[in-house]
Amino acid sequence: MDASTRGANNADMYLPNYKLGKTLGIGSFGKVKIAEHVLTGHKVAIKILNRRKIKNMEMEEKVRREIKILRLFMHPHIIRLYEVIETPSDIYVVMEYVKSGELFDYIVEKGRLQENEARNFFQQIISGVEYCHRNMVVHRDLKPENLLLDSKWNVKIADFGLSNIMRDGHFLKTSCGSPNYAAPEVISGKLYAGPEVDVWSCGVILYALLCGTLPFDDENIPNLFKKIKGGMYTLPSHLSAGSKDLIPRMLIVNPMKRITIPEIRQHPWFQAHLPRYLAVPPPDTMQQAKKIDEEILQEVVERGFDRNQLVESLRNRIQNEGTVAYYLLLDNRFRPSNGYLGDEFQETMECNFNRGNPGELSVSTVGPRYHAFPGYVDYQGVNSKPAYYSAEKKWALGLQSRAHPREIMTEVLKALRELNVCWKKIGHYNMKCLWNPCVPSTEGMVGNPVQSNYFGDESTIIENDGATKSRNVVKFEVQLYKTTEEKYLLDLQRVQGPQFLFLDLCAAFLAQLRVL
Numbered sequence: 133m134d135a136s137t138r139g140a141n142n143a144d145m146y147l148p149n150y151k152l153g154k155t156l157g158i159g160s161f162g163k164v165k166i167a168e169h170v171l172t173g174h175k176v177a178i179k180i181l182n183r184r185k186i187k188n189m190e191m192e193e194k195v196r197r198e199i200k201i202l203r204l205f206m207h208p209h210i211i212r213l214y215e216v217i218e219t220p221s222d223i224y225v226v227m228e229y230v231k232s233g234e235l236f237d238y239i240v241e242k243g244r245l246q247e248n249e250a251r252n253f254f255q256q257i258i259s260g261v262e263y264c265h266r267n268m269v270v271h272r273d274l275k276p277e278n279l280l281l282d283s284k285w286n287v288k289i290a291d292f293g294l295s296n297i298m299r300d301g302h303f304l305k306t307s308c309g310s311p312n313y314a315a316p317e318v319i320s321g322k323l324y325a326g327p328e329v330d331v332w333s334c335g336v337i338l339y340a341l342l343c344g345t346l347p348f349d350d351e352n353i354p355n356l357f358k359k360i361k362g363g364m365y366t367l368p369s370h371l372s373a374g375s376k377d378l379i380p381r382m383l384i385v386n387p388m389k390r391i392t393i394p395e396i397r398q399h400p401w402f403q404a405h406l407p408r409y410l411a412v413p414p415p416d417t418m419q420q421a422k423k424i425d426e427e428i429l430q431e432v433v434e435r436g437f438d439r440n441q442l443v444e445s446l447r448n449r450i451q452n453e454g455t456v457a458y459y460l461l462l463d464n465r466f467r468p469s470n471g472y473l474g475d476e477f478q479e480t481m482e483c484n485f486n487r488g489n490p491g492e493l494s495v496s497t498v499g500p501r502y503h504a505f506p507g508y509v510d511y512q513g514v515n516s517k518p519a520y521y522s523a524e525k526k527w528a529l530g531l532q533s534r535a536h537p538r539e540i541m542t543e544v545l546k547a548l549r550e551l552n553v554c555w556k557k558i559g560h561y562n563m564k565c566l567w568n569p570c571v572p573s574t575e576g577m578v579g580n581p582v583q584s585n586y587f588g589d590e591s592t593i594i595e596n597d598g599a600t601k602s603r604n605v606v607k608f609e610v611q612l613y614k615t616t617e618e619k620y621l622l623d624l625q626r627v628q629g630p631q632f633l634f635l636d637l638c639a640a641f642l643a644q645l646r647v648l
Contacts, residue, residue, distance in 0.1 A: 147167070150168065151168045176228065232283060244345075316332075328387040544622065624641070
């Protein structure tokens, strides 16, 4: 029996919960295979690391460090580690399957990226790096080769082998990472705290995304080091004013004067089109462990696991068959809006949209059945993955426009206000509304609002007994969706009240709505 056959038999014996597939890649001390988790049917990538090769190459510490760090981390833009299975000859590391390769290859293929796309990648990277720092880990080897892309083109930070745990008052001195992306203090062998070297690397990555080239590059290593230490690079003229302001702040040679992650977050260029789920700093790992998704929990229990033991294992971050199944189901969740407009779908419409020319609103044939493309898992790992909606073609009352979503919502709110409709803001593009047609309004449309809530107002609808109990009160919800044709669909759905009265309201709403 040859070594490869013996290795395959060993894998089958030690990995009964997985069906191994083809080899994705071969490295210095092992290979990566695609596999299917038998219990959930979801794909994973399994690193098979040969213990003898790791030891011979003195890479044991690097491998242990990466496993230790990734076991703790739960973030939508950091590669997920589901379990580690150790045998006398190999270490099997079961990880998230990331389909679309390295960001490096993406940049090489496309050249410099459009600003909105580059910014979207950068926002995801900064969010992941911030999560690392909050959990006292500095990556130290951030580069496009270590940034993977999933099937939805979302960034996943990988390769934590050179990472180090930060301790208050301790300075790192190890020179590591790739020279082109390394900070001046790193290649100089000076003491550094950690976070600031990742900021420098992120600055180089942002430059690469927007320019398609590196700010510091030279075939001669001494010359390359001279350029990095002197902060010598040029900014192409095609860059926007915002990016021209941010990049130099990240590539300041003096680490004490370099911009910090919290300051990057506040920068106007970073803030533009920032998705809601990335707009707040991530919670730490312990906070996440306390949040358990009841729906996913029930799915795992139905597969034969004890509920109490599973909850205990999840809270204590214990790796076992039940917790692996739970996290695989959670990360791969596909769930349409239950009922309508659940709070879980609160992704803003501003991420990745191409601003079209304002067009006329028109009656739509895009219907009320929606399916969400899985995008990002939220920080708590509790809610469903926020995502854009794609609408199946069916007849429905709706409006389509190519205008900017905020312009659309401004006009919608003006129309609702003039019709004396009360509303409560649920998300940027999602509202619950109430209309009470008891008293004629001054606009010629019947209505008597208890309270008018303007866009951005977080106050709730005040409902008196007369309003809530009246048979003629209509409650409905308004949601703006992005369609597959780069248009925006405004959809109204009745929640409560007479159907014909709701249609009367819709007719008046259409008449009242101004052309954008």
